[in-house]
Amino acid sequence: MTGARVFPTTRWSLVVSARGDSPSARRALQELLSTYWSPLYAFARSKGLAREDAEDAVQAVCARLIQAEFAARVEADRGRLRAYLRASLANHLRGQHERETRQKRGGDAVVVELDGALLDRLDAAPHLDPGDAFDRQWARQVMERALARLEEEFEAEGRSGPLGVVRAYFSGQELPPYGELAATHDTTVTRIKSLLHRARARFRVHLRDEIADTVRDPADVDSELSTLIAVLSA
Amino acid sequence: MECARCGAGLVQGVCARCFLSEPLPSLVLGDLEVGEEIGRGGMSTVYRARNTALDRPAAVKLLPESLADDPAMVARFRREAQLLAKVDHPAVVRVFGAGSHEGVHWLEMELVEGEPVHARGPLAPGEAVAVVQQLCAALDAAHEVGVVHRDVKPANVLIRPDGSVKLVDFGIASSSAGRRLTRTGNAVGTPGFMAPEILSGAEPSKAMDVFAAGALLYTLMTGHPPEGAFEPPPAHAEAIRRALAPEPSARFATAGEFAAALSRPAQTTALHPGLPPDEVVWLRAAAAAWTLASAAMLYALLLCVTPKVYEGDVPPLVVQGVRELADGTKLSMARFEVMPLLVGLAVVLFLAAPAHGALLGRWRRLSLPAPSSEVRLAHGPWSFGLGVVLCGAYLGRIALETQGVFTLSPYVPLVAGLAEVAALWWFWTAVLEGTRRGRALMREPMVVFGFLLGLIPPVHNLARYLETLG
Ligand SMILES: Nc1ncnc2c1ncn2[C@@H]1O[C@H](COP(=O)(O)OP(=O)(O)O)[C@@H](O)[C@H]1O
Numbered sequence: 001m002t003g004a005r006v007f008p009t010t011r012w013s014l015v016v017s018a019r020g021d022s023p024s025a026r027r028a029l030q031e032l033l034s035t036y037w038s039p040l041y042a043f044a045r046s047k048g049l050a051r052e053d054a055e056d057a058v059q060a061v062c063a064r065l066i067q068a069e070f071a072a073r074v075e076a077d078r079g080r081l082r083a084y085l086r087a088s089l090a091n092h093l094r095g096q097h098e099r100e101t102r103q104k105r106g107g108d109a110v111v112v113e114l115d116g117a118l119l120d121r122l123d124a125a126p127h128l129d130p131g132d133a134f135d136r137q138w139a140r141q142v143m144e145r146a147l148a149r150l151e152e153e154f155e156a157e158g159r160s161g162p163l164g165v166v167r168a169y170f171s172g173q174e175l176p177p178y179g180e181l182a183a184t185h186d187t188t189v190t191r192i193k194s195l196l197h198r199a200r201a202r203f204r205v206h207l208r209d210e211i212a213d214t215v216r217d218p219a220d221v222d223s224e225l226s227t228l229i230a231v232l233s234a
Numbered sequence: 235m236e237c238a239r240c241g242a243g244l245v246q247g248v249c250a251r252c253f254l255s256e257p258l259p260s261l262v263l264g265d266l267e268v269g270e271e272i273g274r275g276g277m278s279t280v281y282r283a284r285n286t287a288l289d290r291p292a293a294v295k296l297l298p299e300s301l302a303d304d305p306a307m308v309a310r311f312r313r314e315a316q317l318l319a320k321v322d323h324p325a326v327v328r329v330f331g332a333g334s335h336e337g338v339h340w341l342e343m344e345l346v347e348g349e350p351v352h353a354r355g356p357l358a359p360g361e362a363v364a365v366v367q368q369l370c371a372a373l374d375a376a377h378e379v380g381v382v383h384r385d386v387k388p389a390n391v392l393i394r395p396d397g398s399v400k401l402v403d404f405g406i407a408s409s410s411a412g413r414r415l416t417r418t419g420n421a422v423g424t425p426g427f428m429a430p431e432i433l434s435g436a437e438p439s440k441a442m443d444v445f446a447a448g449a450l451l452y453t454l455m456t457g458h459p460p461e462g463a464f465e466p467p468p469a470h471a472e473a474i475r476r477a478l479a480p481e482p483s484a485r486f487a488t489a490g491e492f493a494a495a496l497s498r499p500a501q502t503t504a505l506h507p508g509l510p511p512d513e514v515v516w517l518r519a520a521a522a523a524w525t526l527a528s529a530a531m532l533y534a535l536l537l538c539v540t541p542k543v544y545e546g547d548v549p550p551l552v553v554q555g556v557r558e559l560a561d562g563t564k565l566s567m568a569r570f571e572v573m574p575l576l577v578g579l580a581v582v583l584f585l586a587a588p589a590h591g592a593l594l595g596r597w598r599r600l601s602l603p604a605p606s607s608e609v610r611l612a613h614g615p616w617s618f619g620l621g622v623v624l625c626g627a628y629l630g631r632i633a634l635e636t637q638g639v640f641t642l643s644p645y646v647p648l649v650a651g652l653a654e655v656a657a658l659w660w661f662w663t664a665v666l667e668g669t670r671r672g673r674a675l676m677r678e679p680m681v682v683f684g685f686l687l688g689l690i691p692p693v694h695n696l697a698r699y700l701e702t703l704g
């Protein structure tokens with residue numbers, strides 16, 4: 001049957017169910033990696049590794065992620081990808097898996113593209129506790145992805161203009177009064193409030209979706225979300 | 235870069251912390267404090283809310299800003315609230331109010347703490363049926379006040395943890411009374427759940443909702459909407475097929491009837507299970523015509539081989555084997571009777587063939603999908619019982635006659651004839667239904683059985699005839 005999919009799937013279930021073998025599972029995995037490599041790198045650097053070594057460690061941990069049995073291991077680790085990866089890298093740095101992964105990787109294969117500009121920026125970041133560095137970078141990545149989703153959506157609906165208003169409002173300047181904003185955009189205060197509220201509510205949905213992709217149990221989304229807010233507020 | 239207000243770092247030029255952690259609600263509409271988004275459809279978005287005046291939770295549906303300047307859209311949004319207000323049923327979401335302020339339009343309704351029925355993947359057949367039965371009750375209530383929902387689909391049917399169901403989203407519903415905001419002929423709805431007549435611009439009708447309810451049950455049981463020559467799950471194949479009949483008149487007349495059909499266990503004794511009732515009527519009519527025609531032809535052929543005594547001249551059509559009897563009369567052994575043959579031919583030409591053509595034409599016109607092959611062929615208790623009685627009488631007569639208990643005139647055709655008609659009836663219904671289902675006729679038990687049974691009376695008569703000769 002070629003029926004349209006009616007039942008939703010999270011990326012998590014995609015990765016786990018297909019054990020990384022189907023093209024869509026591989027794509028899902030790549031997307032997860034693109035979120036997680038920079039937190040891993042930040043962690044490794046905070047541990048005092050040199051840039052090349054840190055890159056190597058990231059590739060090694062990502063390579064483990066691509067192995068088929070990864071799903072079972074994350075499952076065993078309470079089904080939270082963030083906690084699993086952080087622990088996984090810590091173990092790796094302790095040398096526990098070094099020989100094993102080197103064999104499996106067959107040398108220094110590139111598993112995930114590391115973005116040079118982002119590496120530079122991370123290198124320039126203030127020195128933090130490794131765990132904090134990881135969490136902070138993770139929170140940034142998740143935020144960025146959710147923002148990108150929001151942007152994509154507004155654009156698809158032909159509403160880039162209204163999103164610009166939202167962006168400007170939360171751009172870190174002192175808040176202009178609603179009345180002023182409404183006058184500038186030739187609309188009403190209620191409409192401005194409604195726009196801001198709805199964009200934020202929508203953003204939170206994207207954020208939840210983004211997190212839901214990385215946990216097995218939907219009930220864990222809330223605690224991950226509070227972690228994220230706490231990390232961002234620190 | 236850091237935020238001037240909270241000092242947190244900016245993510246792509248946006249202060250993540252302010253954007254995220256400033257608590258919702260931040261929007262107040264009348265008595266409503268609007269909170270998190272809880273659902274989104276093709277048109278609008280629904281938020282969790284609190285009615286501070288009444289101190290109770292609510293759900294609020296907002297018309298998107300982009301549509302708020304379009305008077306037609308605003309009118310339609312208003313209309314949704316009005317239609318919802320007409321319907322009063324526990325399985326239909328209740329509307330609490332509607333309002334607008336400075337160009338923001340909202341609809342306040344009962345908050346349903348649940349999720350769309352498809353959120354958790356396909357349901358067990360029992361659960362799916364329970365959902366659709368509640369939905370049908372909701373649809374009946376709407377239909378009763380002249381409201382057709384027109385957008386029944388998984389996203390618009392919410393289920394709560396206790397299994398109770400709420401129908402939401404009367405956004406494109408229509409009412410038999412009052413202005414119609416969506417021009418008739420506008421094909422609105424969701425593919426897979428849209429009755430075929432919608433595409434040809436039919437007026438909104440209950441039958442469309444019945445179709446969508448059938449499609450919903452199919453989807454919940456199989457994981458995808460029905461399409462093309464679909465095969466319904468065997469558990470409720472007959473009811474689903476009927477709800478999804480391409481012809482609106484062939485569907486259940488009300489959603490309630492559909493629900494009732496779902497509570498009945500699959501009936502194995504029903505006549506031609508799996509065929510919609512009006513199709514059974516057509517099929518029976520054609521089978522009756524064929525039975526009549528073949529009986530007439532058989533009778534005519536039988537007359538050809540029946541000896542007859544002539545007192546006078548033998549007509550020229552008596553072909554051969556005339557014997558002089560002692561009293562001067564003549565006995566024919568094979569003759570040709572024009573009238574019975576003509577009658578038989580006429581019945582074939584003017585009754586059976588047109589009926590058959592009409593049946594085939596109807597199948598073609600409706601481009602009916604093949605009915606489920608799982609459904610066993612079975613005949614109704616009446617037709618079967620009567621046939622058995624007739625055949626029994628016939629066989630009984632043969633037995634009693636062989637025992638010499640009594641003799642009827644050997645050519646009294648009545649008993650044998652009726653048994654023959656029963657056999658032919660079974661034969662023809664099985665042939666037509668087998669054709670309809672695209673099966674190999676030689677492997678249909680009723681076709682073979684009817685054929686063999688139908689052979690008995692003529693063969694028996696032939697045997698008697700040969701006996702007479704001897
Ligand atoms: N009263 C309600 N309580 C909880 N959720 C609701 C309620 N009404 C709608 N929803 C959710 O919001 C979604 C969109 O609402 P809906 O009325 O279907 O909007 P649209 O007309 O845009 O399709 C629904 O699919 C459902 O999940």
Ligand SMILES: [Mg+2]
Binds near residue numbers: 275276389390403
């Ligand atoms: Mg909807």
